[in-house]
Amino acid sequence: MPAPPAENVLSPSQLNALARSLLEDAFPVVVVEGELGNLSRPASGHLYFTLKDARAQVRCALFRSRSQGLRFQPREGLRVLARGRLTLYEARGDYQLILDSLEEAGEGALRRAFDELKAKLQAEGLFDDARKRPLPAYARRLGIITSPSGAAVRDVLSVLARRFPLVEADVLPVPVQGDAAAAQIRGMLERAAVSGRYDVLVLARGGGSLEDLWAFNDEALARAIAACEVPVVSAVGHETDFTLADFAADLRAPTPSVAAELVVPNAVDVGTRVRGLQQRLGALHLQRMRDRMQRADRASLRLQALAPQARLSALGERQLQALRRLHSAWQARDAALRARLRHADAVLRATRPERRLAVLRERLAALGPRPQAAVARRLQADTLRLRGLARSLQAVSPLATVARGYAILQHDDGRVVRGTGDVAPGDRLSARVGDGKLRLRVEPGDS
Missing domain, CATH: 3.40.50.960 (Lumazine/riboflavin synthase)
Structure with missing residues (x-):
């Protein structure tokens, strides 16, 4: 075979330079999705790996200036999207991708976006428990x-x-x-x-x-x-x-x-709670009724201890004393007025002031009825006060209760009957009513 012309013979470096130029011109920027493999990060900080699928692989390089900005941790088997320039490493004739960026593909990218948005909203306080409201019961x-x-x-x-x-x-x-x-x-x-x-x-x-x-x-x-x-x-x-x-x-x-x-x-739990509340309400009502009955009993005992008859007698005595004092005061006032009149008459008789006689007669005529009017007003006020006291005594008197249709049962010895347990068949009782007393006998079966 004849030798080719000398100008058509290429050295390995010339061939690789030509191939590199053709690759870079034909593929200015490419995006490749694949799985990470043969991952290597030397001391220089550059990242070297292969992108592969089921049938092929391509070598890739991500230099330190680019790898430092990665938002995820590259690991074997991770599926990624690589963006870069297709070239050829002339020294070894290796076909490779020089990458500008690298990011997770598919769900990994979604997960990263989720984490970033979650952190942003959480920093704003959007997820704080303090702003959350309880559900209605x-x-x-x-x-x-x-x-x-x-x-x-x-x-x-x-x-x-x-x-x-x-x-x-x-x-x-x-x-x-x-x-x-x-x-x-x-x-x-x-x-x-x-x-x-x-x-x-x-x-x-x-x-x-x-x-x-x-x-x-x-x-x-x-x-x-x-x-x-x-x-x-x-x-x-x-x-x-x-x-x-x-x-x-x-x-x-x-x-x-x-x-x-x-x-x-749960409807079953609600029903149980309602029944429990009903029972509590019934118990509270019963307890309140018992308390009211005890208060009534204590009030009855206090009323008996106060002995209203004795209080009526004491008030009657006070009334008599007040009337005596009023009568004495009236007599004293009347005597004083009469003494003043006698003194005035003596003065008039002694001085015989003819020109003042008419004036003094008019004054005497005006002063005459005033003591009686004062006494009448005082008697009227005391009478109203005594009537008020009498009404108060009548209000607390057990006799007033009897007058309204009730009766007080007593044994012959004066003991009051408060319940069926205080009597026995054959007992003789007296019932005090509004206009007198009735004699009673307890028959078998009455208690």
Whole structure:
């Protein structure tokens, strides 16, 4: 075979330089998704690895200036998105990617976005327990924001019907998955809160992947839940699933069925509590009646101890003494007035002031009736006071009670009969009524 012209013969370095130029011109920027393998981070801080799938792999390099800004920890087997320039390392002839950025792919990226948004909202205090409100003990109406065709709504309605059939539950239909789901859920939540119809709102959805539940990780939805004036219960996914709606809600339930159990009481427990309250009310009423009866008994004993007859006698004596003092005072006043008149008459007779005679006669005529009027007023006031005292005595007198139709039973020796246990068949009793006494005998069977 003839030798090629000298100008067509390439050295390895020339060949690699030409290949590098062709690669970089043909592929200025590429994005490759694959699985990390052969991960190496030498002391230089650069990151070397391969991106592979089931049938091929490509070598990659992420230099220190780029690797320091990574928001995740690269590890073997992690699926990533790599963005960079395709080139060829001339010294070894290795085909490789020089990367500008590296990020997690699929659910890993979603998880990182979830963690970042959660940290942001938590720093704002959106998830603080202090701003969360307790659920009402007995909710009358529930708004269940969920898909009307999902299993979650059937579970919630079944538990509500079993535990507390009195509650009214409205299903507020929304999509729970997809790009438009978050906005529609938020709109339904805000309309339900403004309506003033519901005591509690429940966000319900069955389980799924992080991507399936992503509508409940929407930032605007989380803020709407936190600002909602009606208590919100989040029941999204299974027990191990957590969304931002769970953290923003006033209460997080691990499943929709558990949410239904949390928002309504158990009818059996309510019935037991009502019966217990009825028993307590009856016991309190009985105790209060006993207390009132004891107070009446003590009042009766005090009345007997006060001996109203003795008090009446004492008041009568006080009345007589008051009348005597009044009569004495009247006589003294009358004598004084008469003495003054006699003195005046003597003065007049001694001086004979003819020109003052008419004036003195008029004064005498005016002073004459005043003592009697004063005595009359005093007697009238004392009489009114005595009548008041008599009415007070009459009010506390057992005789007044008898006059109203009651009777006082007594043995012959004066002992008062207070109950059936104080008498025996054949006993002789006297019954004091309003106008006298009756003689009685206890017959067998009366007690």
